[in-house]
Amino acid sequence: MxxxxxxxxxxxxxxxxxxxxxxxxxxxxxxxxxxxxxxxxxxxxxxxxxxxxxxxxxxxxxxxxxxxxxxxxxxxxxxxxxxxxxxxxxxxxxxxxxxxxxxxxxxxxxxxxxxxxxxxxxxxxxxxxxxxxxxxxxxxxxxxxxxxxxxxxxxxxxxxxxxxxxxxxxxxxxxADVRNALTRHMDSLRMRRMLLIGAGFSGMIAAYIHNRTCPESKIFVVDSSPERLAHLKSIDPEGIGTYLLPKSIAAELNSRHQHVGLRHELSSIIDDVSKEMHAHFGGRSCNLLFDSSSGNTTPIWDNPQILSPSAHCIPFGFGSQYILLSKELIQMSGLTIMMSRxxxxxxxxxxxxxxxxxxxxxxxxxxxxxxxxxxxxxxxxxxxxxxxxxxxxxxxxxxxxxxxx
Missing domain, CATH: 3.90.180.10 (Medium-chain alcohol dehydrogenases, catalytic domain)
Known part of the structure; x- marks a missing residue:
């Protein structure tokens, strides 16, 4: 044929x-x-x-x-x-x-x-x-x-x-892919403070599953598209907070040849994300991280300003180059990084x-x-x-x- x-x-x-x-x-x-x-x-x-x-x-x-x-x-x-x-x-x-x-x-x-x-x-x-x-x-x-x-x-x-x-x-x-990632560890869906990186197809599905499975949860979303953030927030206007990542930072994260000063430039962005995320979570850090981005986004969250002890981290996207386990993160009791494919x-x-x-x-x-x-x-x-x-x-x-x- x-x-x-x-x-x-x-x-x-x-x-x-x-x-x-x-x-x-x-x-x-x-x-x-x-x-x-x-x-x-x-x-x-x-x-x-x-x-x-x-x-x-x-x-x-x-x-x-x-x-x-x-x-x-x-x-x-x-x-x-x-x-x-x-x-x-x-x-x-x-x-x-x-x-x-x-x-x-x-x-x-x-x-x-x-x-x-x-x-x-x-x-x-x-x-x-x-x-x-x-x-x-x-x-x-x-x-x-x-x-x-x-x-x-x-x-x-x-x-x-x-x-x-x-x-x-x-x-x-x-x-099925997203649901498998979120249910693979029996405790992931009981975590009620999700930081979601990326508001694309898989990010939308992750927010939907978490919102429906854990109704009292709160979700904080980071993306560079105001339209996608607004659309995702409409699912639960009270429970979902958003942060608009500057397109220049998104472009730099996704570039093949990142310049030496990127981490320093990101410090102010990480401070902003952390501040708004903590406010949305009532002063607490996230205890569930779901990175659905296809870009190199781990530099935003692989740090103690974003993650809390006992947090579950699920790097779902394919675009990140590596996860940096600093001495501060290594000392976080209960921190779990789980790959799911x-x-x-x-x-x-x-x-x-x-x-x-x-x-x-x-x-x-x-x-x-x-x-x-x-x-x-x-x-x-x-x-x-x-x-x-x-x-x-x-x-x-x-x-x-x-x-x-």
């Missing part, structure tokens, strides 16, 4: 630069356990812009380009076109929410076969759709082949779901399906999609990518968008 995909390749291998373009291809023959789907909606989120940035800034760039090219996309909502599975399980016309993580093939991998946390594979052999390293090509395409375990049914064909609720399932993978286990994925049906879908449509540009087809998506990447915009300057087919 003819297919079209958005492909990223080397532009100049020696210089480390990339190019992204629309190509024509053919769908491969299905292997046992695979299904062929037609994409309906796919979000263009921060990880895509990081992975395909013309200057090659993703920390796992070499992994993505292990075969010299990749087709991004580890999420979306799609309809089954063909299947190798028993029709009692999957039928043509069923709708699937794509989660994108694929287990290894070893019988003795505890992470993949028992825990079903594929991103923590004991052998490092699990994969993610569209993320290179021999993985299946991703969902930035008209059609995609999905291996077993990389998706869940969200509706049967005969249920005839509305276009509105179907559209919200394109964010199922990101919802992946959509969690099977239970988390299935519960996310039910949460979207039970009300989270309404939140997604009214908050994530309301301010997001809809791109009709891959031609429009490719033109939008060209607009954002020629010349390359910094990540905080790129508009939210999604592709509809």
């Amino acid at each position: 003819k297919n079209r995909q958005i492909e990223t390749t080397w532009k100049d291998r020696e210089a480390g630069t990339l190019k992204t373009q629309l190509i024509e291809s053919k769908t491969p023959a299905l292997q046992p356990g695979e299904i062929l789907v037609k994409l309906l909606h796919v979000p263009m989120h921060g990880s895509f812009w990081l992975a395909t940035h013309p200057n090659g800034i993703h920390p796992r760039k070499e992994e993505f380009l292990s075969e010299g090219r990749f087709v991004f996309g580890n999420g979306g909502v799609a309809q089954v076109v063909d299947t190798t599975l028993d029709e009692r399980d999957f039928r043509k016309g069923d709708y699937v929410c794509i989660f994108g993580h694929i287990p290894c093939r070893r019988y003795n991998c505890y992470a993949c076969t028992v825990l079903h946390r594929y991103s923590e594979c004991d052998f490092g052999e699990s994969s993610i759709l569209g993320h290179g390293k021999g993985s299946t090509e991703g969902t930035y395409a008209e059609y995609a082949v999905l291996p077993r375990h990389s998706y869940e049914i969200c509706f049967r064909k005969e249920e005839s779901p509305s276009p509105t609720i179907l559209k919200s399932f394109m964010f199922g993978f990101l919802f 992946g959509v969690g286990n099977i239970r988390n994925r299935k519960e996310v399906i039910e949460l979207i049906k039970a009300g989270a879908g309404k939140f997604i449509n009214e908050n994530l999609l309301a301010e997001t540009k809809e791109l009709h087809g891959l031609d429009a998506a490719t033109a939008f990518i060209e607009e954002m990447q020629n010349p390359p915009r910094q990540l905080h300057e790129i508009s939210h968008a999604y592709i509809s087919f």
Whole structure:
């Protein structure tokens, strides 16, 4: 079957630069356990812009380009076109929410076969759709082949779901990713003072989950977009405070070559963030830090002015270069820094399906999609990518968008 995909390749291998373009291809023959789907909606989120940035800034760039090219996309909502599975399980016309993580093939991998946390594979052999390293090509395409375990049914064909609720399932993978991070440690969601770095897709979802799970909590958000901050604050005007990060500071944090005086320049910003955050939290520091930014934002928060003893820190974004554990932080009793990657286990994925049906879908449509540009087809998506990447915009300057087919 003819297919079209958005492909990223080397532009100049020696210089480390990339190019992204629309190509024509053919769908491969299905292997046992695979299904062929037609994409309906796919979000263009921060990880895509990081992975395909013309200057090659993703920390796992070499992994993505292990075969010299990749087709991004580890999420979306799609309809089954063909299947190798028993029709009692999957039928043509069923709708699937794509989660994108694929287990290894070893019988003795505890992470993949028992825990079903594929991103923590004991052998490092699990994969993610569209993320290179021999993985299946991703969902930035008209059609995609999905291996077993990389998706869940969200509706049967005969249920005839509305276009509105179907559209919200394109964010199922990101919802599961954020929820997995926030629930991985049993105590994280009892923390009632969240400092949220970044008000993009994942930041909005983190605020929604924390606000609904811990109703008496307060959230303080740092972002460089006044529109995103205002939108997020509207979820809970009393419980959510905001700080507008100057665009010049955001640009410097995201630059590839930060100048020597950056930390000194940031001291006044950190003082301002700390002062306003403490006021919002009744004189206390945050005890839950969720960094959802795709930029290099750890210099804002990896210090004792922001964090408190026993705080849980979740660096969710991919753009930061390192976390600085100073002697002051090392002496903070109970300080926990927890990395979280992946959509969690099977239970988390299935519960996310039910949460979207039970009300989270309404939140997604009214908050994530309301301010997001809809791109009709891959031609429009490719033109939008060209607009954002020629010349390359910094990540905080790129508009939210999604592709509809």
